[in-house]
Amino acid sequence: MDFNILLITTTNTNTNSVSMHSCDVLIIGGGSAGLRAAIEAHDNGANVLLFSKNRKGDPHTVLARGGINAALGTMDPEDSWMIHATDTLREGEFLADYQRVELLCKSAPDSVNELVNWGARFHREKDGRLTQRFFGAHTYRRTVFYEDWTGQEIVRVLIEQVKQRKINSI
Ligand SMILES: Cc1cc2nc3c(=O)[nH]c(=O)nc-3n(C[C@H](O)[C@H](O)[C@H](O)COP(=O)(O)OP(=O)(O)OC[C@H]3O[C@@H](n4cnc5c(N)ncnc54)[C@H](O)[C@@H]3O)c2cc1C
Structure with missing residues (x-):
């Protein structure tokens, strides 16, 4: 359903x-x-309008430096989405919504691989495997990273995809 939006934006100079x-x-x-x-x-056929307060490509995401977690098992093949979910629930004092944690941990490997396919320059071992390291309360090495700038790299890749699709952003 197409709808119209009237946008009133206020600049720093009021x-x-x-x-x-x-x-x-x-x-x-x-x-x-x-x-x-x-x-x-x-990609599902919608006419999208992306609106953000900050247009310079520096949302909070760029502050994420440690890396992004996914049970890819590149360093520790014993890892799995279920152990990732268990670690996440335990570290969250069992306050997190289980179904959301399950969705996150199950889909994380595909999401990281998608970023790689879109050109994210995550650190790799000499043999080409994505490097995964410990970060937070992990049972296994699970964090994929790009130098100290993982979030910035993710935003760079996603903005590039948005531009390629000519998604209207203001
Ligand atoms: C210092 C720091 C370090 C972190 N390190 C890690 C890490 O190593 N690994 C990890 O996985 N996570 C980390 N995180 C958490 C992670 O960065 C966030 O969970 C994630 O980036 C949230 O993404 P987001 O798109 O939801 O929000 P954001 O990246 O914050 O994007 C929100 C966007 O909405 C815009 N916006 C807000 N309000 C409005 C409004 N009213 N109208 C229009 N636009 C609006 C903002 O300008 C911004 O562009 C870290 C967070 C911080 C702060």
């Missing part, structure tokens, strides 16, 4: 600008979550 847009899906927030959601909606 001047307002008014613009009219139409879209099927409006995504508010241009961090990793918003960028990836925009790609998914676009």
